[in-house]
Amino acid sequence: MRNRDVYMQTYKSNFLPPLLDPILFLLALGFALGKFVQLGGYGSYAAFITPAIIATAVMNVSIFECMFGSFVRMYYQKTFDAIIATPLSVEDVIAGEILWGATKGLLYAGIMFAVVLLMQSILGISLVTSPLSVLVVPFSFLAGLLLSAIGMCFTARTQQIDGFNFPMFLFITPMFLFTGTFFPLNALPWQVQDLSLAIFPLTHVVLITRELMSGALAVDAVWSILWIIPVTIFFWILSINLMKKRLIV
Amino acid sequence: MESSSWPSGFDERRQDIHDRSYPEQSTSIRRPGRQAHELIGDPHLVPGWWPATSNLEKLTNSTSSSGTASSLTNAESPPDLALSIAVEARGLRKEFDGLVAVDSIDFQVLKGECFGFLGPNGAGKTTTMKMIYCASPRTSGRLLVEALDVDTFPRETKAKIGVSPQEENLDPDFTVFHNLIAYSRYFDIPRRVAEARAEKLLDFVALKEKRDVVITELSGGMKKRLILARALLSEPKIVILDEPTTGLDPQARHLIWDRLEELRRQGVTIILTTQYMEEAARLCDRLIVMDKGKIIEQGTPQSLVEKHVAQRVLEIPAEPEVIIELEKLGSALFDEIGGRLHIYTNQPETILADLQKRHAILRSVIRDATLEDVFFRLTGRELRD
Numbered sequence: 001m002r003n004r005d006v007y008m009q010t011y012k013s014n015f016l017p018p019l020l021d022p023i024l025f026l027l028a029l030g031f032a033l034g035k036f037v038q039l040g041g042y043g044s045y046a047a048f049i050t051p052a053i054i055a056t057a058v059m060n061v062s063i064f065e066c067m068f069g070s071f072v073r074m075y076y077q078k079t080f081d082a083i084i085a086t087p088l089s090v091e092d093v094i095a096g097e098i099l100w101g102a103t104k105g106l107l108y109a110g111i112m113f114a115v116v117l118l119m120q121s122i123l124g125i126s127l128v129t130s131p132l133s134v135l136v137v138p139f140s141f142l143a144g145l146l147l148s149a150i151g152m153c154f155t156a157r158t159q160q161i162d163g164f165n166f167p168m169f170l171f172i173t174p175m176f177l178f179t180g181t182f183f184p185l186n187a188l189p190w191q192v193q194d195l196s197l198a199i200f201p202l203t204h205v206v207l208i209t210r211e212l213m214s215g216a217l218a219v220d221a222v223w224s225i226l227w228i229i230p231v232t233i234f235f236w237i238l239s240i241n242l243m244k245k246r247l248i249v
Numbered sequence: 250m251e252s253s254s255w256p257s258g259f260d261e262r263r264q265d266i267h268d269r270s271y272p273e274q275s276t277s278i279r280r281p282g283r284q285a286h287e288l289i290g291d292p293h294l295v296p297g298w299w300p301a302t303s304n305l306e307k308l309t310n311s312t313s314s315s316g317t318a319s320s321l322t323n324a325e326s327p328p329d330l331a332l333s334i335a336v337e338a339r340g341l342r343k344e345f346d347g348l349v350a351v352d353s354i355d356f357q358v359l360k361g362e363c364f365g366f367l368g369p370n371g372a373g374k375t376t377t378m379k380m381i382y383c384a385s386p387r388t389s390g391r392l393l394v395e396a397l398d399v400d401t402f403p404r405e406t407k408a409k410i411g412v413s414p415q416e417e418n419l420d421p422d423f424t425v426f427h428n429l430i431a432y433s434r435y436f437d438i439p440r441r442v443a444e445a446r447a448e449k450l451l452d453f454v455a456l457k458e459k460r461d462v463v464i465t466e467l468s469g470g471m472k473k474r475l476i477l478a479r480a481l482l483s484e485p486k487i488v489i490l491d492e493p494t495t496g497l498d499p500q501a502r503h504l505i506w507d508r509l510e511e512l513r514r515q516g517v518t519i520i521l522t523t524q525y526m527e528e529a530a531r532l533c534d535r536l537i538v539m540d541k542g543k544i545i546e547q548g549t550p551q552s553l554v555e556k557h558v559a560q561r562v563l564e565i566p567a568e569p570e571v572i573i574e575l576e577k578l579g580s581a582l583f584d585e586i587g588g589r590l591h592i593y594t595n596q597p598e599t600i601l602a603d604l605q606k607r608h609a610i611l612r613s614v615i616r617d618a619t620l621e622d623v624f625f626r627l628t629g630r631e632l633r634d
């Protein structure tokens with residue numbers, strides 16, 4: 001319990017390269033593709049996808065930190081074994097990893113938000129309109145917790161690092177595409193919409209991020225928060241239990 | 250409490266322990282340079298370092314005054330003894346899906362002694378160590394560290410123990426120094442204290458020049474030494490070392506032995522597993538020989554040699570006729586090991602001369618018996634993986 005922040009300082013950070021990626025996304029999709037795309041009721045296409053780009057970046061950084069990053073520390077470096085021989089427990093280690101994954105998500109969101117503001121003022125286009133949009137940054141920490149906890153569950157059950165291919169293709173890629181990221185969710189058949197809301201955390205994250213950035217906060221954001229919180233707690237507890245089973249034999 | 254299982258010879262060793270409860274004394278005799286106290290010994294630690302000193306002292310005094318042959322444990326009242334026990338196991342058992350890795354073993358490690366677990370691969374040594382430092386829950390039995398149940402009090406237990414695992418698990422992303430600092434955080438050691446200790450410990454394990462080198466550039470011996478330093482960061486009362494010298498060259502091994510003796514002199518309880526008889530004989534006050542999850546023998550290194558093999562060994566080539574003759578004779582204990590006969594006897598010269606009357610015996614060797622001979626006697630010669 002006490003030493004969670006310890007891990008955060010402990011685990012190293014090299015984040016510059018992946019940051020460029022979402023910026024390029026915004027330029028390419030938002031401005032190039034945006035010239036051809038018109039969405040009724042959402043303003044410019046660039047303004048539509050900006051929140052999605054931030055949300056998917058948070059997802060990627062958090063979930064991958066607790067998949068590949070944690071797996072390397074657990075499996076190859078035996079760091080978890082080293083730590084649980086000290087007064088810290090499996091709970092502490094996993095909590096530290098999840099918090100670190102979420103912290104990375106928070107940092108990404110913060111930097112990207114600043115970049116978006118910068119682009120807005122330099123290019124003179126309207127991407128962010130509401131003062132509420134600042135809340136996107138703290139919200140991304142919650143989103144990061146959710147996705148890190150899910151990633152940690154995959155890590156606990158994966159035997160080799162190649163085993164991550166399954167969750168990658170069956171979960172992360174569809175989530176990236178079908179959660180209202182690059183086109184509105186209501187372009188999909190209603191069954192798919194419901195499914196997306198039911199199983200993909202990113203749907204809720206994108207929804208809230210978008211409503212915060214446009215200032216059009218609606219009641220569905222509340223439902224999404226009410227979805228995110230219990231699901232986060234569930235996966236957090238599940239990941240600790242799975243990890244205990246794996247680490248303590 | 251039973252103690253009859255410890256063969257005689259044990260009591261002389263107790264005298265050693267007694268001597269070591271005065272670290273200043275013995276250190277100054279043996280080691281003029283003595284970094285000992287600066288190392289783990291922040292000054293307040295030296296006398297108080299070993300909280301049960303007075304108890305064990307009482308114990309040893311009463312033992313030595315009442316004659317060496319008397320049994321230590323019978324003579325003492327249980328509460329005193331309980332205070333002098335670092336680790337106690339009763340019926341300790343571990344199963345992995347039906348495979349019995351540790352088969353209901355009993356042992357007691359006394360405070361301040363160096364206690365060895367000796368045995369071939371797969372004997373259950375690592376599993377036993379992991380149960381002590383709470384990395385593996387036992388299937389059944391009792392396991393106490395300083396009178397506290399390890400599964401009920403894992404944090405307290407782990408705070409007392411420094412661990413050097415069999416598998417190297419240093420953090421490859423950090424330098425030598427930073428590995429120690431990162432580890433110190435898990436014990437809540439304040440940064441400044443940790444830095445001071447880390448510097449001293451790097452000196453202690455002779456890694457000062459490597460302070461800012463990344464882990465991947467260290468040799469195997471350096472890594473083991475760094476792991477030893479890391480295990481000592483929290484100034485533990487008990488240090489568990491799982492095969493601390495396996496795979497090291499002789500120089501590296503001797504350096505580690507030297508450091509461990511230094512620690513023992515300061516009253517740190519050392520629990521060690523090894524496959525090397527030489528290591529066990531040199532370091533351990535008492536040891537257990539394990540095989541297939543069971544304890545097959547225990548005692549001081551000396552007493553085991555006396556009990557299981559004679560004082561000396563005659564080695565000759567294993568010729569069938571000689572074996573037949575020895576078997577007929579029936580008096581001399583012998584093993585056939587790698588094409589050689591090891592004959593355990595107190596009169597090797599006589600036997601050799603006798604055999605030479607009837608057989609041409611080339612390349613004979615006469616030497617003192619060692620713990621290795623005991624090991625072969627007890628665990629057999631088949632190859633283990």
Ligand SMILES: Nc1ncnc2c1ncn2[C@@H]1O[C@H](COP(=O)(O)OP(=O)(O)O)[C@@H](O)[C@H]1O
Pocket residue numbers: 249345348349350368369370371372373374375376377
């Ligand atoms: N995690 C595990 N799962 C299943 N079997 C194990 C596990 N760890 C050890 N064993 C088995 O337990 C036995 C004892 O192993 P171990 O304690 O590592 O022996 P030693 O350290 O003496 O070489 C071996 O047969 C080993 O295969």
Ligand SMILES: [Mg+2]
Pocket residue numbers: 374375376415491492
């Ligand atoms: Mg082992």
